[in-house]
Amino acid sequence: METVVIRSLEPLIAELRARGFAVVAPTTRDKVIRMGEIASESELPRGCGDEQEPGRYRLREGDDEMLFGFAASPDSAKRYTQPPSRTLFRMRGESIEEPEAEVPRVALLGVRACDLAALAVQDRVFLGGRHPDPDYRRRREALFLVAVNCAVPGGTCFCVSMGTGPKATAGYDLALTELAGPHRFVAEPGSACGAEILGALPRVPAANADLDAAEEVSRTAAEHMGRRVDTEGIKERVAGAHDSPRWQQVASRCLTCANCTMVCPTCFCTTVEDSTDLTEGAAERIERWDSCFTLGFTEVGGAPVRGSGAARYRQWLTHKFSTWFDQFGTSGCVGCGRCITWCPVGIDVTEELANLP
């Protein structure tokens, strides 16, 4: 199916909901863009823009018409492929019960190119190894992905450096580019399911002017990256810097709060927690997001392997930009800039990389 123009997202949202998808899209909550379920286009943050700098995130007034005039929000698609917390099983007496395996179908509307790249990275982690995760596969296959190409990158964005954006090129069911004057979307299917849904919507064929305008959006966005990283030889450079004094310097600022790993769309580490219900004699085991910045993360026999903040920051950055290649054949960073924005002390990973020898 060819690229088309749609005037409104209302029919798309209605069509997805009619097909049993919960439509999850950007909304504003607590003065932040958060992903939440919507029933109508009117719930999207119209006229909303953002400012992102190291340790700083503010919503501001944007272009009146635009529905997606902001950059990456703290929520990535990770929340839907790898829930922050999930029950693994319950044990009662001598019986083990697993939770329901069925997962709700979710249409993520407004996924950015960096997040699609992050999903591809997560696929390698959970499906590409010796032990594929059947639960991850179920959640992943239950997703319908509507990408929206970025028009206004944030001050901490560097997807161009990482080769992941700003235009979505793969991994979506539908890709939209939002255009103004008149307000409309250029829509391109990326899967059979996407084409089928697009075929059910009111639409007109895209004119050359529409396609040119869409290209211009991505070209302009690419020219307005807030940050950049020199990726030439980065794997070897970071691996060779394990004894750099720079780790101590960044550690003197780092609070080891784990914010960066929570907002990171590729950070996949988890831990498990056990609880018991004394009245029923039942035990429950949950899995939840964890972070290599926590002290207990590497604890063996009462002592952590990575006791210092410097060692923990080094582990995180080295994993992202070096050992991730060894393990999964790809970079662990997609250049979304979330870790920079949401770092409470404004540590800038692009600056740290530039300062390594």
Add this chain to the structure above:
Amino acid sequence: MTAETRRPPAGRDEPRLVRTGSDMQVRPMTPELYRVRSRRADRVDTVTLQLVPVHGECPPYRPGQFTMLYAPGVGEVPMSISGWARSGGYVHTIRAVGAVSGALCGKRPGDVVGVRGPYGTWWDIPAAAGMDVVVVAGGLGLAPLRPLVRELVRELVRHRSRYGRISVIAGTRTPATLVYGRELARWSGLGVDVQVTVDHPDHAWKGPVGLVTRLLDRIVFEPRRTFAFVCGPETMMRATADDLVARGVAARRVELSLERNMKCGLGWCGHCQLGPLFVCLDGPVLSYERASRLLAVEEL
């Protein structure tokens, strides 16, 4: 409500596992139920449990591999397999160092625990064929080495050993903390050169005192055709491996078993990373050729 009625119906209900995946696919984070068949207290803080599956058969393991052992309601820890139970299960020798291992040590015959695995790499025993074999254990490091030595001894008993001289060096804090003492004596009687050293001797101890590396002088091996298997505290393993390499043993013929924090055993949780390695997948058994540079970096 009396204590009697509050008690869970353990032992009365038929144990079962309810799989809810529509395709009945095994979810790797769900343990299989195993029953404690026997329990032996090895010393004050260490017990050896024989665990047999409640349902079905126990998957095969290779010496050096580990399982994830779950103490219901308390937690799960990686634990190396110390042997094959005669009734078709795993032998685990467990020291109570934390809440989970403490709970596991408190299990009695008939109790149920969870088992996942076996996971990880194993000792490359075939690679040692035709060579002298040096086994060095520090403390409970003997636990994952025990099935390896048993395999070597089995061939000795049949007079069909493919190996040269076999030596086992075991270091322990005090004579009272030695594990598998009777088994070490049995191996000695079957032709293995068994050497035991202690950090702190008691009045009855007449053997060597000090580090395991000092006993390398007491055993006979031809370094250029020697394969070594080492397990114990990391500093002890590095000192031993460095010593062996300095004596001429190739680093690729020195294998260590590493211990790291693990929550999954599957390469998912991220906790056990050592540089590019996931110790749960690429280890726990690694050649010193691969491990030495990583272990040399502090806090990696």
